[in-house]
Amino acid sequence: xxxxxxxxxxxxxxxxxxxxxxxxxxxxxxxxxxxxxxxxxxxxxxxxxxxxxxxxxxxxxxxxxxxxxxxxxxxxxxxxxxxxxxxxxxxxxxxxxxxxxxxxxxxxxxxxxxxxxxxxxxxxxxxxxxxxxxxxxxxxxxxxxxxxxxxxxxxxxxxxxxxxxxxxxxxxxxxxxxxxxxxxxxxxxxxxxxxxxxxxxxxxxxxxxxxxxxxxxxxxxxxxxxxxxxxxxxxxxxxxxxxxxxxxxxxxxxxxxxxxxxxxxxxxxxxxxxxxxxxxxxxxxxxxxxxxxxxxxxxxxxxxxxxxxxxxxxxxxxxxxxxxxxxxxxxxxxxxxxxxxxxxxxxxxxxxxxxxxxxxxxxxxxxxxxxxxxxxxxxxxxxxxxxxxxxxxxxxxxxxxxxxxxxxxxxxxxxxxxxxxxxxxxxxxxxxxxxxxxxxxxxxxxxxxxxxxxxxxxxxxxxxxxxxxxxxxxxxxxxxxxxxxxxxxxxxxxxxxxxxxxxxxxxxxxxxxxxxxxxxxxxxxxxxxxxxxxxxxxxxxxxxxxxxxxx
Numbered sequence: 001x002x003x004x005x006x007x008x009x010x011x012x013x014x015x016x017x018x019x020x021x022x023x024x025x026x027x028x029x030x031x032x033x034x035x036x037x038x039x040x041x042x043x044x045x046x047x048x049x050x051x052x053x054x055x056x057x058x059x060x061x062x063x064x065x066x067x068x069x070x071x072x073x074x075x076x077x078x079x080x081x082x083x084x085x086x087x088x089x090x091x092x093x094x095x096x097x098x099x100x101x102x103x104x105x106x107x108x109x110x111x112x113x114x115x116x117x118x119x120x121x122x123x124x125x126x127x128x129x130x131x132x133x134x135x136x137x138x139x140x141x142x143x144x145x146x147x148x149x150x151x152x153x154x155x156x157x158x159x160x161x162x163x164x165x166x167x168x169x170x171x172x173x174x175x176x177x178x179x180x181x182x183x184x185x186x187x188x189x190x191x192x193x194x195x196x197x198x199x200x201x202x203x204x205x206x207x208x209x210x211x212x213x214x215x216x217x218x219x220x221x222x223x224x225x226x227x228x229x230x231x232x233x234x235x236x237x238x239x240x241x242x243x244x245x246x247x248x249x250x251x252x253x254x255x256x257x258x259x260x261x262x263x264x265x266x267x268x269x270x271x272x273x274x275x276x277x278x279x280x281x282x283x284x285x286x287x288x289x290x291x292x293x294x295x296x297x298x299x300x301x302x303x304x305x306x307x308x309x310x311x312x313x314x315x316x317x318x319x320x321x322x323x324x325x326x327x328x329x330x331x332x333x334x335x336x337x338x339x340x341x342x343x344x345x346x347x348x349x350x351x352x353x354x355x356x357x358x359x360x361x362x363x364x365x366x367x368x369x370x371x372x373x374x375x376x377x378x379x380x381x382x383x384x385x386x387x388x389x390x391x392x393x394x395x396x397x398x399x400x401x402x403x404x405x406x407x408x409x410x411x412x413x414x415x416x417x418x419x420x421x422x423x424x425x426x427x428x429x430x431x432x433x434x435x436x437x438x439x440x441x442x443x444x445x446x447x448x449x450x451x452x453x454x455x456x457x458x459x460x461x462x463x464x465x466x467x468x469x470x471x472x473x474x475x476x477x478x479x480x481x482x483x484x485x486x487x488x489x490x491x492x493x494x495x496x497x498x499x500x501x502x503x504x505x506x507x508x509x510x511x512x513x514x515x516x517x518x519x520x521x522x523x524x525x526x527x528x529x530x531x532x533x534x535x536x537x538x539x540x541x542x543x544x545x546x547x548x549x550x551x
Contacts, residue, residue: 038064042182043422044175051176061187062127068180069123072144073116075173080109082169097158097310104154104314105166108147111284111322111350112177115140119180123188134189135533139352139394141181142425143372146392147350148174149421149458150371154312181424227542230290233257233265239272249280249291249301258285262325262540266290271331273298279305282321282351289323290541293331296360296381302334306341313366317348326351327541332360339364339385339408349375349393356380357543363388364405370395370429374532378543383439387417389429390457396430396528398545403439404451404474413442414481416454418461428462428493429454430526433550436503437471447473452481453496456488464495464518464526467550470503477508480515490514497523498549524549 038061039048053067083106087099094102119137122129129137152170237244238252246252249271256267266288273294278301282289293299303318305311319333326349337344346363349356352373360381361368367384370391377397382389385407389397404413415436418429442449451474454463480494492514496506506517516522528534529547538545 038183039179041186042179043424044179047175048179061183062123065180065183065187066120066123068176068183069116069120072173072176072180073113073120075169075176076109076112076116076144079169079173080106080113082165083109086163086166095158097312098155100310100315101151101154101158101312104312105151107322108151112144112147112173114284115144119184123184127187129188132533132536136352138181138185138189138426139373141177141184142392142394142422142427143350143352144177145174145181145422145425146372146419146427148177149392149419150314154314157307157312158310178422178424181422185424230540230542231263231265232268232290233260235268235270237270237272240274240276244270244272249276249278253280253282253286253289256286256289260288262288262537264288266325266327268292271299271301275300275302277302279303279317280319282323282326284322284324286323288325290327290329291331292329295330296332296358298332299330300332300334302332302336304335304337304341304344306335306337306344308341309337313343313345313369314348314371316343316366317345317369319346320348320350321354322350324352324354325541326354327357327543328355328359329357329543330359332362334361335363335367337364339405339411342386345369348391351375353537355538355541355543357541364407366390372427374537376528376532376534376538376543376545378545384415385413386411387414387455387457389415390417390419391429392419392421392425392427392458393429394427394532396432396526396532396534397434398432398528400431400434402431402434402436404436404442405439406441406445407449411449412481413449413451414455415452416463417457418454418463419458420460420462421458423460423491425460428464428526428531430464430466430531431468432466432527433546434465434468435471436468436474436501438474450476452476453479454494455481455483456492456494457483459488459491461488461492461494463493464497464523465499466497466523466526468499468504469501470499472502475503477505479506479509480512488514495522495526520549 039045042048083102087102122133122137148170236252238246238249240247252269268290271291271293301319305316307313318335333347335344335346343366344363346361346367348369348371350371350373355376357378362383364384365386367388368382370393372393375393375395377400380400382400383403383405385405402415407413416429420427453465490513494514495516495518497518524530527548528545534545535547
């Protein structure tokens with residue numbers, strides 16, 4: 001039985017299956033176990049058994065974890081080599097749009113190679129990781145599946161019949177990654193230790209929360225320089241009039257140092273007020289870069305790429321970042337393609353430990369692509385129509401204003417489309433203490449547009465609204481919208497906790513097995529402190545946050 005078939009099971013059978021997995025866990029972690037027993041802990045037991053070292057071998061869960069991490073690394077290398085061959089040896093065989101999809105696959109496959117290499121280095125010599133290292137690797141392994149799935153999405157967007165070799169590599173890679181993630185989660189992630197560490201870090205940073213509360217009370221504070229408690233290695237200015245260090249944002253990014261750690265401080269780029277018609281991409285080697293504008297609707301980065309015009313959703317982004325530790329403050333990110341051009345991303349982040357403060361994201365369909373890894377958004381404005389906050393990051397949006405806009409005729413608004421594809425991914429969208437109100441064009445329309453809190457883009461879609469305000473006449477009483485038929489309705493996790501406003505009434509919400517009205521005990525798992533371990537990395541950014549639920 002595989003997890004891929006869960007949507008066809010009753011909820012009771014699913015729970016029996018899950019309980020049977022966890023009943024075997026304790027013995028597996030500490031003693032030798034047969035291949036088939038370990039493989040039964042994974043979503044692909046048959047594939048796991050057929051690719052194990054030997055059908056009769058005995059080994060503990062750590063040995064199998066290391067083995068399948070090696071298989072995953074090998075698979076990622078082969079996939080990148082295959083994509084490179086298509087791109088550089090036979091580009092004339094493909095349309096321009098397919099080449100764009102292959103470029104997506106190459107970038108994402110290259111990231112996967114890095115992630116699996118880091119994982120193998122960390123687990124090859126130990127059965128025990130520190131809780132912070134375990135958390136980091138859990139995020140990286142979750143992202144490898146997201147990257148693979150995004151590559152497949154790009155190929156399907158640009159070609160009616162993707163190459164069979166590519167599809168085979170993607171399918172096998174997904175299975176290796178999923179098996180490795182399941183075994184890693186059970187062999188190396190220590191939940192008890194994590195909870196103890198989270199509590200200690202929350203206490204340690206309590207004094208910093210007083211500073212953040214002062215900032216919150218004062219309202220939106222504009223930083224032309226880095227916040228006082230941030231370490232800065234260098235500061236440069238972008239000004240089109242030539243009075244700064246650079247006239248374009250891209251030139252400033254190129255000048256940033258490569259592969260620096262947070263201990264060296266942030267490379268700060270001050271982007272003065274103006275409209276920047278640039279497509280900006282922050283590559284993986286430009287780590288700990290902080291970009292500060294002069295305010296929402298003052299510093300504007302804008303573009304108009306869209307799927308209708310031949311771009312993939314992934315590379316339609318006006319601004320994209322994959323470099324760890326990126327921080328943006330006081331900037332508007334905009335895609336002006338319009339509703340008629342469908343998928344058109346304003347910002348895409350696949351940057352671990354990335355934070356956005358006092359920013360605005362403007363588009364229609366697919367505005368904000370929270371693609372992967374750990375992200376935080378505070379005091380931001382997000383405008384859009386269909387699936388306008390989407391992706392598969394572990395992300396918390398806090399104190400943000402969410403503005404559904406007027407879509408095309410006969411369209412509905414779906415605020416979120418979360419893309420969790422594997423039950424072992426630690427990803428989801430947590431919307432905390434935000435405000436959901438209609439944008440001006442929707443507010444003055446005829447009132448027939450339906451707006452939903454979200455719909456399940458992928459099998460294990462996970463989204464929560466906590467302690468947020470939902471305006472009158474905006475959110476449909478059912479709250480949530482199905483993607484297609486009964487797809488994912490019993491495997492998704494959608495939840496609401498302690499929301500306010502006329503639209504927050506849950507009495508007429510959907511009755512799907514995966515929908516829940518939860519209490520504080522469950523909701524606390526999706527706070528900044530617990531869901532993205534924000535106490536461990538957000539203080540270095542200077543971005544304010546609430547670690548826990550509001551009292």
